[in-house]
Amino acid sequence: MDDETSAPKRLQESASPAEPSAPASSLDFAELRRSLRIATRNGRYALVTAVTAAVISAGVSAWASTHVSSTEMNRQERLAAAQAVRKDRHEAYVAYVASAMDFAAQLGRIHAALEARPPVYATISSELNNLQQPLQSHMRAEAAVRIVGSEMGPTLARRDRELSALMFEPADSSLMVVENHLGQRPGALTDDDEWHRVAAVALAAIEKYTNDISINDIAEQARADLGVG
Numbered sequence: 001m002d003d004e005t006s007a008p009k010r011l012q013e014s015a016s017p018a019e020p021s022a023p024a025s026s027l028d029f030a031e032l033r034r035s036l037r038i039a040t041r042n043g044r045y046a047l048v049t050a051v052t053a054a055v056i057s058a059g060v061s062a063w064a065s066t067h068v069s070s071t072e073m074n075r076q077e078r079l080a081a082a083q084a085v086r087k088d089r090h091e092a093y094v095a096y097v098a099s100a101m102d103f104a105a106q107l108g109r110i111h112a113a114l115e116a117r118p119p120v121y122a123t124i125s126s127e128l129n130n131l132q133q134p135l136q137s138h139m140r141a142e143a144a145v146r147i148v149g150s151e152m153g154p155t156l157a158r159r160d161r162e163l164s165a166l167m168f169e170p171a172d173s174s175l176m177v178v179e180n181h182l183g184q185r186p187g188a189l190t191d192d193d194e195w196h197r198v199a200a201v202a203l204a205a206i207e208k209y210t211n212d213i214s215i216n217d218i219a220e221q222a223r224a225d226l227g228v229g
Contacts, residue, residue, distance in 0.1 A: 093222040099138040
């Protein structure tokens with residue numbers, strides 16, 4: 001039979017505390033460390049992704065800006081070149097037309113001198129000599145048109161053939177017939193049948209040239225080149 005002292009002893013044993021469990025704080029800390037590692041790793045990925053995206057975006061923007069700038073520069077260069085060509089063409093065509101008109105005007109003065117009765121040697125000789133300057137200006141203007149004009153080769157070649165037929169060849173149907181006649185009779189002209197024949201040949205050469213050569217073909221091409229036609 002248990003004595004009285006055994007009951008309190010059992011009570012004391014049953015009332016004694018259980019074995020201490022692991023502190024909650026240690027478990028929380030381990031979980032925190034694991035979560036922190038995951039968050040840090042994810043954060044690094046996010047940071048790298050953000051930086052990469054920023055670099056790519058900046059690169060694309062820089063390329064686009066460079067491409068646009070380059071394209072705009074090329075467009076501006078082409079525009080400047082086109083404007084320069086247009087300016088050169090405008091000046092060349094204007095000079096050519098002016099020289100053609102000056103040349104035609106001098107031909108008109110020669111025509112009038114050849115028709116004069118009686119013929120005046122000094123006047124005819126002077127007017128023929130005065131043709132050299134507008135002829136040279138006209139040829140220089142033609143050279144400029146050949147350089148900057150477009151599709152002018154055939155037109156200018158035809159005009160050159162007509163000019164050669166007027167001025168030089170064949171000698172018996174161009175202005176050379178007058179030059180030769182004056183050379184054979186220095187200082188004086190006789191109003192005879194021979195002179196009438198010579199004058200008629202020269203007059204016909206001038207009239208043929210002025211009838212066959214028109215400024216309209218040049219003007220038409222000039223309007224096309226300058227964008228005003």
